[in-house]
Amino acid sequence: MSDVYIVGAGIHPFGRTEGRTGREQGVYAVREAMADAAIEWEDVEYAYGGSAAAGSADIMVNELGLTGLPFTNVANGCATGGSALASAQNAIGAGVCDIALAVGFDKHPRGSFNAKPSDYGLPEWYGQTGMMLTTQFFALKIQRYMQLYGISRESLGRVAEKAFRNGEKTEHAWRRSQIDLETIMNAPMINDPLTKFMFCSPAEGGVALILASEKKMKELGADGVKIANISVRTRPPNSFEVFQPGISVEEGGKPTTLASQAAYEGAGIGPEDIDVAQLQDTESGAEIMHMAENGFCADGDQEQWLAEGRTEIDGKLPVNTDGGCLACGEPIGASGLRQVYENAVQLRGRGGARQVPNEPKTAYSHVYGAPGLSAVAILER
C-alpha cells in the first residue's frame, strides 16, 4: 500500500457548546481541516465518519455540499475515529482516490454513561443491581493493578494534575485551569481509588482530518504528516474488559497489546522510537496501565516515571500533551481523532505553549473502549 499523509486537521473545541449539535461541531471541524489543507469540499473524493450519540455523519453533505461523494457512516464505539481514519487511509492507499476525509463528533448528556444490558447481550439483573458502570470497570482494573505492581494513590493524582496543567495550554481543551494535587486527592470519591478529578466526563466535540496521497500532497504543497500505521483490534480470549459479570481464571491477552504490537510491526519501529504519545485516559489509572500495555515501560515503573515527570511535555516521553480525555472530556466519536489531531499539531511544530521540544519526529495514539477494542495510530514526520 502506498504512503498516505494527513494534510489537513481541524477541531471544534471540546466541552459543552449550547445551541450547536454534535454534527454541526463535526461540520465546523471539517471546514477547519479543509482550510488547513487549502482544499474545497469538491476536492474530497471519499468520506468516512460517525458518532456514538449524535447521529449519522453522512447527513453533513446537507451543509458541506451535494457533490455526490460516497460517505460511509462508521459506528464502532470508542474506535469510531480510528476506524474512519483506517478506512480513509485504505481508500487512498489502495489507489481508489487521492483525497479522503475522516471525521468524528459527539454530544453526550451530562453524567456517567448508562448502558442497557440487552445491548451487550447481558442479563437484566447485571444493570438492575448497579454493577454495569464503565467507571467501576476502570476502578476495579486499577485497584488490582495498584496492589500487584505497587502504584500509589498519589500517582493517580499526578496524572490528573498533569492533564489539567496541559489543558490550560490547549485551545481546544474543556478544563483549562490547573488543579493542585491535594484538591484532586481530596475530591469526592467516585469509585475507590478514583476521585472526581481523576475521571473524564462525557462531553462534546468534533475532529476532522484530510488525508491525501503523496502525489496530491506535493501538488497541494501541503504540510503533511505521514501515517506510518493504523491498527484496530478486538479482544483476544480470556481478557478482562468493560461489562463482564464473569472473567476467566486463565489470564488472557489485551486488545491494546494486540493493536500496539501490530502498529509497531507495521511502522517498523518500537516504543523506544516514539517522541510523543496520546494514551486513552478515561481515568488516571487508565493512562498508567496503558503506558505499560503500549510497551513504553514495565508494569510498576510508572510510579518512578510519574515521580520524575518523565511524561510531562518536556520529559522523556510526553503523554497526553493536550490534557487528554481528563482535560478535554470524552465525546466518544471524536476522542480518537482528537489524539491524532494533537499528534499532527505536535509533529508540525504548531503546539505553541504545549509544543514538545526538539522537533518530535514520531507520534503515537491509542484508544480503548467497550466491548474490548483498541485502535493505535503511529504518525511520522
Add this chain to the structure above:
Amino acid sequence: MSDTLTPIAEDLWTDEAEPRLIGGRLPDGIIVFPMPVGDAAKDVEPYPLSRTGKLWSWTSQGFLPKEPYEGPKKEPHEFKGFLLGYVELPGEVIVETRIADAKLEDLSLGMDMEFAIIPFDDTRSTFAFRPENAA
C-alpha cells in the same frame, strides 16, 4: 433473613439451604458466569459455583447509578454507597459481585470471601460475597 424476599432474577442462584451461584460448564470443561441463555446455552450444563473464593479486586460505588439501576428509590443526595468487586472461585471463574458486611479499609487482595444472599430493596434479594470472618 432473606426468606421473604424474591430473588432479583430466576435461576441466578440455587434454591437450597446454602445457595450457590449458577454458572455454566462448556463442553470443553471451561466454567463461565452467568449461565448463558438462548442459542448460546446449547451444550452448556448449569454448574453450581463454589461458595468460597478469594478477593480479586474491589471498589466502591459513590454515586447513584442511572437506569437500569433499580436500587432503593432515593434522591441522589440520599444515595448510600455500596461495595462491589470480583471474587475468584478457584479453578472455576472470577465473578463480579456486591461485597457485604465489610468496610473499604477491611479489603485486601486475595482475602477469603464467602457467598451470601442479601436484601436488595424492600421486596427483592441479590447475591453478594463477604469476608469469611464477617459471618
